[in-house]
Amino acid sequence: MPRICRLFSALLVLSACLTAGPATAETAGTVMPPLTGRWSGMVEELRDGETTRRFPAEVTFAKNRHATLHFPTLKCQGRLSFLHAEQGSYAYKERTAQARCLRGDLVIFRRKKDKLTIDWEHIGRPIRIIIAGSLSQVDAAAR
Numbered sequence: 001m002p003r004i005c006r007l008f009s010a011l012l013v014l015s016a017c018l019t020a021g022p023a024t025a026e027t028a029g030t031v032m033p034p035l036t037g038r039w040s041g042m043v044e045e046l047r048d049g050e051t052t053r054r055f056p057a058e059v060t061f062a063k064n065r066h067a068t069l070h071f072p073t074l075k076c077q078g079r080l081s082f083l084h085a086e087q088g089s090y091a092y093k094e095r096t097a098q099a100r101c102l103r104g105d106l107v108i109f110r111r112k113k114d115k116l117t118i119d120w121e122h123i124g125r126p127i128r129i130i131i132a133g134s135l136s137q138v139d140a141a142a143r
Helices: 003-020
Strands: 037-049 050-061 066-071 076-086 089-095 105-111 117-123 129-141
Touching: 037 117, 050 117, 050 129
Parallel strands: none
Antiparallel strands: 037 050, 037 129, 050 066, 066 076, 076 089, 089 105, 105 117, 117 129
16 A cells, blocks of 8 residues: 555544544554554655655654654654554654754554554645655664
C-alpha cells in the first residue's frame, strides 16, 4: 500500500479515535504494549508526492508515553505526545520549540517485527510535507 494511502488511513482512524474518547492503548479488549527504547534509521521527505531528500532520524520512547524525535542533520528535535494506539499503529503529536523546524501534526509509528515504520506529516500551506521511513532499534532501554 503506498505511503500516502497508509497515512490517509491512519488519519481516518485517528479522527475516529479522537471523537471516541480519551487516549488508550487498548484494542478490542487487548492491551497493546507501549513502544520503548531508542530507534534510528534513514527517512525520506516527500513534498507533493515527490521525494526531495533523505536524512537520518532518531526517536527515543520514554516510559511516560512521551518520546523525543530528532533529525540530526536538520538540527531539529521535537517532543512527541501519545494520542492513541489501535490496530498496531501508535499516533503521536509533535511539539518543537525551534522556530526554523516544522512540527509533525501527526506522527504514526507501526511496529513490524524488528522494524518500526514512521509516517510524519505536516499539513501546511501552501505545501504538505511527509517524512517516512523504517527505523531499527538501537537501544532497548527507555528513558
